[in-house]
Amino acid sequence: xxxxxxxxxxxxxxxxxxxxxxxxxxxxxxxxxxxxxxxxxxxxxxxxxxxxxxxxxxxxxxxxxxxxxxxxxxxxxxxxxxxxxxxxxxxxxxxxxxxxxxxxxxxxxxxxxxxxxxxxxxxxxxxxxxxxxxxxxxxxxxxxxxxxxxxxxxxxxxxxxxxxxxxxxxxxxxxxxxxxxxxxxxxxxxxxxxxxxxxxxxxxxxxxxxxxxxxxxxxxxxxxxxxxxxxxxxxxxxxxxxxxxxxxxxxxxxxxxxxxxx
Numbered sequence: 001x002x003x004x005x006x007x008x009x010x011x012x013x014x015x016x017x018x019x020x021x022x023x024x025x026x027x028x029x030x031x032x033x034x035x036x037x038x039x040x041x042x043x044x045x046x047x048x049x050x051x052x053x054x055x056x057x058x059x060x061x062x063x064x065x066x067x068x069x070x071x072x073x074x075x076x077x078x079x080x081x082x083x084x085x086x087x088x089x090x091x092x093x094x095x096x097x098x099x100x101x102x103x104x105x106x107x108x109x110x111x112x113x114x115x116x117x118x119x120x121x122x123x124x125x126x127x128x129x130x131x132x133x134x135x136x137x138x139x140x141x142x143x144x145x146x147x148x149x150x151x152x153x154x155x156x157x158x159x160x161x162x163x164x165x166x167x168x169x170x171x172x173x174x175x176x177x178x179x180x181x182x183x184x185x186x187x188x189x190x191x192x193x194x195x196x197x198x199x200x201x202x203x204x205x206x207x208x209x210x211x212x213x214x215x216x217x218x219x220x221x222x223x224x225x226x227x228x229x230x231x232x233x234x235x236x237x238x239x240x241x242x243x244x245x246x247x248x249x250x251x252x253x254x255x256x257x258x259x260x261x262x
Contacts, residue, residue, distance in 0.1 A: 002131050002191035007204045008034035009122035009162040009212075030073065030097070034121050037068035037199060040186060044140070054140075066197045067136070067188040070165070072178045073121050079175040080115040088177065105166075116150070118166040124204065124212060125187070127157040128242055131197065135163065136186035146170050149185045156189075158231035158238065160208075161216045163187065211241040 008031045041064050045055060054060045076098060077088035086098045103118040125133055134153040138145070147167040154161075165184045169176065178184070189197045202208070214237045218230055225233075 001195050002127060002129060002189070002193075002197045003200055004125055004127050004131060004156070004189050004197050005200050005202045006037065006123060006125045007031075007202050007208070009124045009204060030120075031204075033073045034123070035071050035073065035181070036201070037070060037123075037187060040064045040067040040069055043069045043183065048140070066190065067186055068199070069183045070121060070123065070163075070185050070187055072180055072182045072184055074180050075178065077175050077177045078117070078119070080117075080169055080172045084115075084117055103164075115169045115172050116166070117169070118164045120165065121184070122162045122164050123187075124160060124162055124208065125156050125189075126160045126208075126238075127189075130155055130157045130192045132156070132190040133163070134188040134190065135166075136188060138183055138186060146174050146176050154227060155231065159215050159227065159234050160212050160238065162212065207241055207244045211237050 010030055041055070041061065044052070044064075048055075074094050075088065075090055076086055076094060078098075079085045079087070084102055084104055086095055086102075089095045089098070097120065101120055101122070105116040105118060106113070109116055132153055133156045135149065135151050137149045137151065147169055150166045150168065167185075191197060215230070215234045218225065218233055222233070
């Protein structure tokens with residue numbers, strides 16, 4: 001069984017030096033608001049019931065093995081009128097987070113393309129072995145679904161970056177309304193041996209943040225590299241992260257702990 005570590009991403013999803021920005025006075029609460037990734041089969045049964053014919057299909061179960069649902073952390077509506085406009089939030093702080101963290105990718109697209117946005121939630125997933133992470137479209141979506149997720153994959157044992165919700169708006173004339181707990185995208189983990197994965201939550205400490213920023217900033221200094229080359233460049237940084245995490249787990253116990261134990 002492969003172990004995949006995860007954490008809501010706050011610091012690593014911003015640029016170095018942004019720590020003084022007002023947004024950091026309110027974003028620590030996101031660590032509690034972001035939900036735990038939910039196994040897709042569990043979510044599917046909750047939505048459609050055990051009687052659904054797909055639940056017992058071996059091919060379906062194999063495909064959805066190690067697949068998890070990423071859900072909306074809070075309620076909001078986004079409309080696109082030359083730029084993303086947010087409303088229908090439950091608190092002004094939510095509006096601030098959305099405005100500050102959203103990436104409008106329209107300038108990266110050919111003229112006339114549909115709006116393309118990257119939004120919360122941000123998560124970090126990593127492993128100490130080869131595990132490919134895949135971003136999938138939502139399957140079995142209800143009618144009126146007005147966004148199409150952008151897929152992607154990389155080896156989270158060799159490269160780490162925050163995962164976000166990046167999507168194309170199908171019909172820009174219509175808003176996208178999201179409720180807390182709504183499914184936004186699917187994440188699948190594929191270990192080399194095809195085994196099941198176990199998720200373990202960790203803290204986004206300074207060592208993880210530095211490793212993530214080191215990986216994601218490679219493209220600014222050495223653009224247009226293949227993943228294979230970026231994996232090679234990132235390896236020394238990720239090795240230090242693994243050593244740090246290992247040393248924290250292997251802290252020696254006090255030799256007198258048994259004496260003072262009640």
